[in-house]
Amino acid sequence: DAGITQSPRYKITETGRQVTLMCHQTWSHSYMFWYRQDLGHGLRLIYYSAAADITDKGEVPDGYVVSRSKTENFPLTLESATRSQTSVYFCASSEAQGKGNTIYFGEGSWLTVV
Amino acid sequence: GNSVTQMEGPVTLSEEAFLTINCTYTATGYPSLFWYVQYPGEGLQLLLKATKADDKGSNKGFEATYRKETTSFHLEKGSVQVSDSAVYFCALSPSNTDKLIFGTGTRLQVFP
Numbered sequence: 001d002a003g004i005t006q007s008p009r010y011k012i013t014e015t016g017r018q019v020t021l022m023c024h025q026t027w028s029h030s031y032m033f034w035y036r037q038d039l040g041h042g043l044r045l046i047y048y049s050a051a052a053d054i055t056d057k058g059e060v061p062d063g064y065v066v067s068r069s070k071t072e073n074f075p076l077t078l079e080s081a082t083r084s085q086t087s088v089y090f091c092a093s094s095e096a097q098g099k100g101n102t103i104y105f106g107e108g109s110w111l112t113v114v
Numbered sequence: 115g116n117s118v119t120q121m122e123g124p125v126t127l128s129e130e131a132f133l134t135i136n137c138t139y140t141a142t143g144y145p146s147l148f149w150y151v152q153y154p155g156e157g158l159q160l161l162l163k164a165t166k167a168d169d170k171g172s173n174k175g176f177e178a179t180y181r182k183e184t185t186s187f188h189l190e191k192g193s194v195q196v197s198d199s200a201v202y203f204c205a206l207s208p209s210n211t212d213k214l215i216f217g218t219g220t221r222l223q224v225f226p
Contacts, residue, residue, distance in 0.1 A: 004157075033213070042118075042203060042216040043158075058213070090157055100146035100165035100207065103214055105157040 003027070004106035006091050012112045019078045021109045023091030032074040033058075033092040033103065034066065043090065049074055081113045116141045120204050120217035127194055127224050135189040135220045137178075137204035145206040147171075147180050147187040148214065152201045161189075161202070194224045 004025045013019050025032065030051050035043040035058075045058030047066040055066050063085060065077045074093075078085055091106040121136040139147065146165045150158040162171030167182035176191045187204060204217040 035216075040218060042218040043214075044216075045213055048213060092158075100163055102160050102163070105150075105159070107157040 004091055004093055004104060006089075006106040006109045008109060009107065010110045012114060013081050015082060015113055016080050019081050019111065021076045021078075021089055021091075021111070023074045023076070023106060025072055025074075025091075025093045025104075027093065027095070027104075028071055029093035029095050029104075030071070031094045031096070031103075032068065033094075034064075034074070034076045035090045035092065036060065036087040037090060037108070038087050046076065046089075078111075081111075083113050085111065086113045087111060116145070116206060116208050116215050118204050118206055118215055118217035120202075120220050123201075123219075123221040125220060125222045127222070129196055129224055129226050130193045131224075133189070133191040133194045133198075133222065135202055135204075135222070137187045137189065137217060139185050139187065139204075139206050141185075141206055141208060143209035144182075145208050147178070148205040148207065149176070149178055149187070149189050150203040150205060150216075152203065152219070154200070158203065194222070196224045196226055198222060199224045 007022045033048040034046040049055045049068045089109045092103045094101045094103045117140045148163045149161040151161045152158045162173040164171040164180035170179045178189045201219045203219045205214045
């Protein structure tokens with residue numbers, strides 16, 4: 001049972017480059033999310049998606065782009081990476097909208113922008 | 115707005131000690147409350163949850179009770195083990211959405 005897989009797990013890139021973080025889930029969950037984890041901030045929501053072709057901004061969307069052409073994939077693109085985007089990125093999914101629904105997380109993608 | 119406040123860490127304990135990690139929240143309506151755990155180098159895993167007032171979530175010896183009157187969801191364990199060393203996140207999900215709002219996390223270090 002693969003669950004949620006993220007790639008790459010580790011990436012070093014230069015300022016100004018475009019970077020795409022991939023996320024794939026095998027559960028056919030409707031909802032998918034991207035969070036970033038930074039010391040002192042916990043996890044903050046970047047974007048989320050309720051279904052294929054439906055996306056919405058979270059708390060910190062600036063500098064990021066998402067798409068969801070297929071239910072199982074939810075890539076996150078940094079159009080022009082900045083050092084402030086150095087972070088650990090977590091993709092997550094949940095089955096449906098509902099009270100107390102469990103959200104499942106991938107193992108994270110460590111991104112360093114130099 | 116919605117927010118979660120956790121006690122700052124690290125929390126350092128000896129094996130078999132009693133653990134409490136405080137969590138309080140601010141939310142409108144009736145949120146669901148969660149504790150997630152993150153082991154070194156891994157993603158977050160759901161530890162326990164509670165969806166309404168006075169519910170108690172429990173798992174792996176950990177417990178937390180949803181206290182609406184004090185807007186709290188403190189995590190407790192009677193006897194910690196070295197393997198419990200991790201970062202613990204309290205989170206809430208507002209009543210009309212699946213989005214999670216996280217606290218800043220509390221690192222627990224348990225020594226033999």
